Amino acid sequence: MVVDDKNSNNVDHVGVGANISLTRDLADRLEPLKRILPTHFSALIPSLPPPPSPSSTAAPGDFATTSTPVVPYSLLYSISKWTRTVEGTAALSANSLNPRSYEMVSLLAGTITSPDRKFPAHKPETNDPLADARREIADKKAVVTLVNALLSIVGSGAATWYAAGVAGWRNEWRTLLSLLFALLVAIAEGVLFILWNSRRSKPKGGRLRRKPRAQGVDVKLKVE
Known part of the structure; x- marks a missing residue:
């Protein structure tokens, strides 16, 4: 002023x-x-x-x-x-x-x-009509991801068992090799799921929050 x-x-x-x-x-x-x-x-x-x-x-x-x-x-x-x-x-x-x-x-x-x-305190938007829909979609994606991981583990083990049988390996070696490949795939799928879940839980940075402003306005004086 x-x-x-x-x-x-x-x-x-x-x-x-x-x-x-x-x-x-x-x-x-x-x-x-x-x-x-x-x-x-x-x-x-x-x-x-x-x-x-x-x-x-x-x-x-x-x-x-x-x-x-x-x-x-x-x-x-x-x-x-x-x-x-x-x-x-x-x-x-x-x-x-x-x-x-x-x-x-x-x-x-x-x-x-x-x-x-x-200034009034900032109140985040709590009544978002699309929040429930987004949460339901995210839950479905998580279930689909887990099912895909389970199928990948079972499929890799079965494929290894079949390939070892064609190669003429004995059943005990076929079982051991199948479990080893299934374990490796399970570890890889687990790491990918953890990364995906952590990325999904982070809030999106599209909306910026305003910093609280000072509760008063400084008076600036100028004598002409």
Whole structure:
């Protein structure tokens, strides 16, 4: 947000309805004004929250766990506008207060706009009408894969038994060789099934998740 103190109309519409984080420096600047503001500000003075304690000061971006004190932007603008009047300047000078400290640029320095506004938490889509259909298809593929592996093992053993018989081997050697080939095929099929199952269980990377954004918007000040 760019704030130009020379254009009061633009400043008046920048933060309509917004809140400003009440920092230690801002609270210290507003505290002396409670006893010198005119009577028409009396209804707004109680809305000033107390200065934040050091234990409640949160790190930048840590608004989800710590409640940040805020002050209405409209109140800050009204106070700043009053301090530029003849009455306000005289009241500040009588109390040894610098009028430039209450310009909007100075009041908003180091604050955050609307820190109490939070983005809704991300909720993954749970009611997917095609989820059950995809799960059923995946289960059928797994069953077919297991049946194919079983047929490959039995077929390799039977083929080895027949080939050994044609070669004139004795039955005990034919049996041993058939079991050996069947075992090798079973190991290969098991490795392939594990790789296929692990690849199937991985989530697809087509959809990117958005990172949680900061719970407030930093105020950037520029004096022209």
